[in-house]
Amino acid sequence: MVYSSMMKLPERVYRYARETLAHLVSFPTVSAEGRAIPETAQAVVKLLEDLGLKAEIHPTPGAPVVYAEGGGNGPTLMFYNHYDVQPADPLELWESDPFTLTERDGHWYARGISDDKGELVSRMAALKWFMEEHGSLPFRVKFVVEGEEEIGSPHLEAYVREHKDRLKADAVVWEFGSVDTAGRPLVYCGLKGIVAVELRVKTAAYDLHSSNGAVVQNPIYRLAAALTTLRDNDGNVLIEGFYDKVRPLSETERKSLEAIPDESEQIAQVYGVKEFLGKAKGFEFYRRMAAVPVVNFNGFHAGYGGPGSKTVLPAEAFAKLDFRLVPDQDPVEVVELLRAHLHKHGFTDVEVITLEVGEHPARSDLEAPWVKQAVEALREVYDREPVVHLSSGGSGPMYPFTHYLSAPVVAIGISYPGSRVHSPNENIRIADFERGVAAIKRAMEKFAALP
């Protein structure tokens, strides 16, 4: 089989995928607005049943999880996806209706066409193709399709923990994947954890005339001074104990970072950045993105911000922060370390408010057979060397899968850097979709030890 020359799906599979996609994106499943949740969940149940799986709606305190399984009794391959999408606004920036699948110039456009209905359908299409070609499923397949990913998956960890016996799996395909700008297929094997906090300082009952700055403390000073103690100019975090639980890189992990083609200079140009923190490039650039925890300042607001000047001494200041974490840091512990740090440095006037429960970091074992199988599948289908990333710099609910199920997870899929996920005119290139479906099918064959 020469997968590398395979540019087109079999007609039947292509038609199935297109029709299924058109159907799914027609639901405006905006979880932030609670729209079309039960209808979409039912539609997903029906689609999975049509593939011969046993599908169920599993309630959670929020949107239900669609769970399905089927196939043989061998090892288990799990697909994690979500049926909810981001809001479509600003609507006026869409060139076609966000909830109507639209084809233009070899692209498909719709809200969710990449994230994540397109990815979900690519798994279904690959499964359909596999079964049609091989007659049956020699391994067990499980789907966990949640409806709250776009609002932070607040109930997914509890769901996986409570159903961990039923969800038992040997390998997981994550909900997203893409090629890079050079067309190389990417494999992400982990996600950073995250915890978001707000810091607040109040120094007076109300805003004062700035002549009082001679005697009254300034909240901007206090908050700026507090933030400045949290990191140094190169981005190293100065919170006592922050790095204590960071797991050292294995030799394999280090080598994977070294093997990543260095695109840091091009990225710097796109971002309009003269140099990266600590002059990072190559290995160090990718090490920081994948394996170094950081503190981010997302916002800082206090006092006057209009044109010209205003002689005001504001009474309050606040900042929004997120911490990006790596194994084996813990989101709750990190907030405790932050509180202890501020206290120790005299910032007892700085209030710390946790904004989100947070997500644990997750990382798959790069030497797990499933990681190697996925990489081999991509290499064959794309006829290029895949780029293996130890971890994305971003975050997501991967931890319940690596932790409670102890399953290696790979993120591979159908998107590209121009997919505009979360933005108007979300799109995928049809050729990427076809190649992605082929890669997933080929990975299944590797998983099933088929030639």
Place this chain on the structure above:
Amino acid sequence: MVYSSMMKLPERVYRYARETLAHLVSFPTVSAEGRAIPETAQAVVKLLEDLGLKAEIHPTPGAPVVYAEGGGNGPTLMFYNHYDVQPADPLELWESDPFTLTERDGHWYARGISDDKGELVSRMAALKWFMEEHGSLPFRVKFVVEGEEEIGSPHLEAYVREHKDRLKADAVVWEFGSVDTAGRPLVYCGLKGIVAVELRVKTAAYDLHSSNGAVVQNPIYRLAAALTTLRDNDGNVLIEGFYDKVRPLSETERKSLEAIPDESEQIAQVYGVKEFLGKAKGFEFYRRMAAVPVVNFNGFHAGYGGPGSKTVLPAEAFAKLDFRLVPDQDPVEVVELLRAHLHKHGFTDVEVITLEVGEHPARSDLEAPWVKQAVEALREVYDREPVVHLSSGGSGPMYPFTHYLSAPVVAIGISYPGSRVHSPNENIRIADFERGVAAIKRAMEKFAALP
């Protein structure tokens, strides 16, 4: 003459003052909106002419100055006032029309009733009263009434400099004055200088996803770090050379600060402040307000400020600052010191934008006869010990008068702490107005060496 028992103005003077006030506040002289400037200037000319003075309109590149003089050829007493007012909005918070003089419960309400049309009319009424009682003016009187005080007096310094021979004066009455909460008359003999700047940092071409915080510099960190180098936790300014030109306090100045009744605890309660910078109270509190230069952070804005969290790495941050200066600091020099400081500390990425030309600090000689005469006049009229303040913590265009005219300036007048200047329901207490007119008339008598 027992001034201390004088609670009422002579009927004629009272009627004159009330009618003149009603006329002047009927002009909506909002300089920020360029409203009613020529009409008000003409009305002021007419009022000064009615007092027997020679009045002229002196053009400037902005609103004209109304200049008037008259009386004898002895020493010269100058009144500095302004005929413009702050905007009246939010209009819905006014209990009566802002441009109609309204009397309620012993108060007069109108925009400008304190700041500064009320103060201006109090000088006119005192002059009328003086001339009616003494038959003529044994000294020379000059009025400088500008129309741009509420927008920062951008042309006043040049005006005074260019006309310094004609404006020659031996003493100046400043445009405002008040009693304190305990009813003690206040005398301010100086104003702090001011210069306002904006600091800006840009670290990328556009906002990025916060996962990039692992490699991309954060503008909030850079700006917070820069601000933190400018002062310490007690408010001491750390800019090299910042204090070099600060004139040491004379023994008289020091004693004047020691003599101020300590209201710092009450002020702390009103402001909702646990303690002041450096635990200042009493002498130290008033020293800081009057004689210590400071840097104020008026605003800081960057990135996300809405509810919850947003995983954004902002590209830009900015802060607004004002410096409050004391003799003999120079606003332009201070900005140069700031630039040099930032450069020396590696903040070459922090852009410094001067927002206003700035005002020099000004301070009168506390031992000048005019200061003593004003204090004596207040003591007699109020039958209480006046509180002499070396300087207000606030700023204003006093420097041209102390510098080009070398004249001592005292700020005395008709307002009280509840006057709500610049706010809806601006008002004065009629009893304060009457007492203030009497005090100005009595100060004229002292100036004229009358018994």
